[in-house]
Amino acid sequence: MSNVPSTRSFILAAAAVLAAAAVFAVQFAQAQYRTPKQVPGVRPCPKLEGSRRIEEFNRPAVEILVKMNVDVDGAPNAYGPPGKKALDIDAHARAPKESEHPGAIVGYMTEYEGGPPTKQGPHDPYPGYFVSQTDFADLSNKRMEDPRRYVDAARINYLVQGRVAKQTGVALGDFATVYSCRTGRTAFAIVGDSGNESGAEGSLALVQNLGYPIKDGVEDSVDDREIVIHYFPKSNPTKQFFHTQQELDAAALKLGLKK
8 A cells, every 4th residue: 555655746746747747748839830030130020000091112012911811722732532641631621600601612613503513634743633613723724614714812922901901902913022020031923812901811822932831721810910911902913824933923013013
């Protein structure tokens, strides 16, 4: 009987050590994500609650400060059936509860309304995966089920058109510059999708190019208001479509935008 208290104490002590180790692991992982390497001379975030009209690069612009959820729509491996590793989960491909049609599939194409997903064929980038769409599309590509018709979230910097953008004349395809007050990085982007009225959503490629170590759309996001967006209304009147970020960057520079 004399060994019982010491055994119990040992078990409790071991449990406490394991619990402390688990807490440390979580805190370390959060720190790794939430504190990307700082860059000397990072500009602070503007003190901005709503939006404001500005002029930049001799063009009218609209400035907002937002958090940023990650959008993977348009990537050919965004969504797929069970057993295929995709960039996001099916729940994120559905309209939220507060939307007009809660639960409706919005992240990928279906054969008909309420029907099965449209799957990519053998000559598409990811055969068997679902065809994920964006509202901005390559109108010269008439094959609706071609995943290359849509803006690839894994390769192209894009923003989701929000209420402020629409109210100030920013259309799908228009250009923007996006700056992180945390990392000090700036990127060129286009308005490539819609569906988030806050405008606090950008493609996976965009958040990665801003310096955030985010790998997919499953869980991670930029949780603090540290992303500065400058929209440029009516900056892409011909609805030029971009298949690579290099093409987009070249067009932005030609327009007179700067990082």
